[in-house]
Amino acid sequence: xxxxxxxxxxxxxxxxxxxxxxxxxxxxxxxxxxxxxxxxxxxxxxxxxxxxxxxxxxxxxxxxxxxxxxxxxxxxxxxxxxxxxxxxxxxxxxxxxxxxxxxxxxxxxxxxxxxxxxxxxxxxxxxxxxxxxxxxxxxxxxxxxxxxxxxxxxxxxxxxxxxxxxxxxxxxxxxxxxxxxxxxxxxxxxxxxxxxxxxxxxxxxxxxxxxxxxxxxxxxxxxxxxxxxxxxxxxxxxxxxxxxxxxxxxxxxxxxxxxxxxxxxxxxxxxxxxxxxxxxxxxxxxxxxxxxxxxxxxxxxxxxxxxxxxxxxxxxxxxxxxxxxxxxxxxxxxxxxxxxxxxxxxxxxxxxxxxxx
Numbered sequence: 343x344x345x346x347x348x349x350x351x352x353x354x355x356x357x358x359x360x361x362x363x364x365x366x367x368x369x370x371x372x373x374x375x376x377x378x379x380x381x382x383x384x385x386x387x388x389x390x391x392x393x394x395x396x397x398x399x400x401x402x403x404x405x406x407x408x409x410x411x412x413x414x415x416x417x418x419x420x421x422x423x424x425x426x427x428x429x430x431x432x433x434x435x436x437x438x439x440x441x442x443x444x445x446x447x448x449x450x451x452x453x454x455x456x457x458x459x460x461x462x463x464x465x466x467x468x469x470x471x472x473x474x475x476x477x478x479x480x481x482x483x484x485x486x487x488x489x490x491x492x493x494x495x496x497x498x499x500x501x502x503x504x505x506x507x508x509x510x511x512x513x514x515x516x517x518x519x520x521x522x523x524x525x526x527x528x529x530x531x532x533x534x535x536x537x538x539x540x541x542x543x544x545x546x547x548x549x550x551x552x553x554x555x556x557x558x559x560x561x562x563x564x565x566x567x568x569x570x571x572x573x574x575x576x577x578x579x580x581x582x583x584x585x586x587x588x589x590x591x592x593x594x595x596x597x598x599x600x601x602x603x604x605x606x607x608x609x610x611x612x613x614x615x616x617x618x619x620x621x622x623x624x625x626x627x628x629x630x631x632x633x634x635x636x637x638x639x640x641x642x643x644x645x646x647x648x649x650x651x652x653x654x655x656x657x658x659x660x661x662x663x664x665x666x667x668x669x670x671x672x673x674x675x676x677x678x679x680x681x682x683x684x685x686x687x688x689x690x691x692x693x694x695x696x697x698x699x
Contacts, residue, residue: 375684433608523597617671
């Protein structure tokens with residue numbers, strides 16, 4: 343009988359401010375998909391995954407530790423760990439674009455410490471191939487030890503066909519008949535002021551979904567400038583604030599266009615969500631968005647307002663093009679699957695375990 347492989351998965355993102363953000367979403371869906379594989383896939387029946395919050399406790403009882411989050415400015419891990427460890431580094435956008443994400447001396451010192459910590463980790467998981475090469479370039483971490491596992495949309499993302507449900511959600515959020523949609527945070531890398539300006543110039547209603555846009559008492563910090571700018575235009579666009587998970591696929595289904603104008607993305611999950619719901623996508627020609635979309639949408643240069651507006655105009659005015667891209671995107675979205683992500687992650691666990699035993 344094969345020896346049981348005991349894995350400690352740090353679920354801290356489910357218990358702090360990340361619970362409803364990207365890292366919480368990643369941990370929740372990955373854990374569920376891996377437990378499903380362990381119970382149903384003979385290749386992984388000898389795994390046992392335990393949820394831990396303080397991995398310093400009883401760490402000797404495990405064969406492997408997975409820390410599924412990484413903050414470049416928070417010294418939250420010891421330089422030397424007691425057992426083989428894999429860490430998920432979704433992206434290093436604040437390091438790659440330091441001019442737009444100032445952190446001061448303390449933040450810089452913490453980043454140096456975190457970079458030193460990474461050098462002692464046997465493997466890194468990241469969420470896009472483009473990020474793999476950026477992480478390598480910034481940290482010098484070996485490419486052959488950076489493992490890529492894409493994210494996926496949750497299972498309830500699908501085209502909404504019920505007219506009753508569509509009308510209900512349209513009324514609930516006071517949505518226009520036709521609109522451009524953006525879902526997510528408002529940080530510099532998202533390039534949202536350019537999207538807002540473009541939609542206002544074109545007189546296309548813009549709907550922004552997410553709690554970030556309606557946060558109160560925003561400090562006048564360099565990282566918050568785009569958010570403050572968007573909030574100053576809140577009377578000209580629709581800001582829904584927080585939207586429950588079950589309503590978001592319906593909003594995608596109602597949207598005329600989903601637009602992701604980012605300068606840089608770690609993964610760009612809303613792109614997959616939009617495709618899964620049959621919403622045509624206009625997306626930025628930055629490496630990760632291109633990797634995820636693979637030409638199953640209309641693309642533009644994120645530094646060109648004219649290019650963004652042209653893309654929106656093409657889709658807004660051409661229902662046949664929207665239909666074509668919706669069908670293509672729906673088909674393409676099937677390659678993003680939490681089952682596959684779970685299999686890839688468990689396979690890496692197995693590789694690390696056998697390298698150390």
